[in-house]
Amino acid sequence: MDDLSTATSQAFVLLLTGNAELWEIIAISFSVSFRAILFSAPLAILIAFFLASFQFPMRRFLIALFNTAMSIPAVVVGLTLYLLLSRAGPLGDLKLLFTQEAMILGQMLLCFPLLVALSYAALQSLDRRAWETAITLGAHPIRAFFSVLKEAHFGLMAAVIAGFGRIIAEVGSSMMIGGNILHHTRNIPTAIALETSKGSFAQGIALGIVLLIMALALNLFLSYIQGRGELSL
């Protein structure tokens, strides 16, 4: 117990004194995950829109596929990408292994199915009248698409935040294809795993605190934009 409280107080010291190494790890983690979500969200939402709005062959199969892929383990994504990107692999010439770009690719693959599935749920629950109303009021289909997204923005924001939560805390893929290289590819989860294996808990706890604060901040933000409930008991 003493060890835990000592490590926790040391963690706060590290955080509050602006430990450069620690804050660099935090910066890498956020930079990689923000880029991953930024690159994958637009296409995921577009696919979700098509799945929710139109009938076409294989539609049900695709929905089942994305739902299944939501639970794919991060290490499986990491292993697959490792085999593809390693020097002997088919994409070895790209020399992406152990780079932030490879980590972004891995995180994109991890969050993409989740983004599609949750955005699909948000868009499917939206009234079909929204699309028809936009079209009948003269909106071009592209503008009607953005009007529909605006109507579903609470659900879509929740999907994006859930996707971000999935990748900011994943360790398997980042460790395998990022390599946990200090100053380059060491992010919060890989650093926690490393420090814990070394028995150096203070930095691990500090990084864990950052993850928890970030999760709380994102959820508070989501609650804020969703507004207050209007039902009374």
Add this chain to the structure above:
Amino acid sequence: MINLSLDNISYTIKKKVILKQLDFDLSSDNFILMTGQNGSGKSTLLKILSGLLKPDSFYLSYAQDISVKKNWSVSKNYLRGTFCYLHQTPYLFSGTVFDNIAYGLKQHLFSKRRLKWCEINHKVNAALKMIDLQHLSDRPSHALSGGEKQRVAIARSWVIEPDFILLDEPFANMDKQSRLSTYETINQLKEDNIGIIITSHDPHNGELKFNRHFHLHQGNMIEKFIPE
């Protein structure tokens, strides 16, 4: 005034024939009551007319050039620009009443038809005045009553100046006062020379001066005589 001739409109869903090769003409001075039992295809026909639903077969020709029949893919955009469809329970976008009425006016941001902000403001205020809801301009759309939503939806269609407005059961679930206000708004549309088609089960007691009556039954449409 616009005169249209519509031919061979058919629509089938899951092997059930909803509309059977309907032929009729429309003019923007028409004020049409469309009746029929539930499931007779009234809403389907209105959605086809407004370019929202693709029929199995469809031909459109303008009275000026009646010999040229245009198929669905050619006519769809024309229909969308000519007819404006209002759902039985209108969908209002999130935002204020003003935002909703201005929606259709903001759809040409990148074209020569783009309106200036003051023009949009002027048109929306005129629409609010028409439905007598100026005091609700800044109210969130979700805070309106059913009757107010219906009138806002009518005003939202009116500002984009369509040739026809298609109202699907506009008086369903309305109390008497809302119904009277909506009658007044619809009569106002007629004064502005907008063609109107209303599907309804209600007798209306003469508040609406229809000049044509279509009745749908088992996929066929007949035009009934309206006594003076």
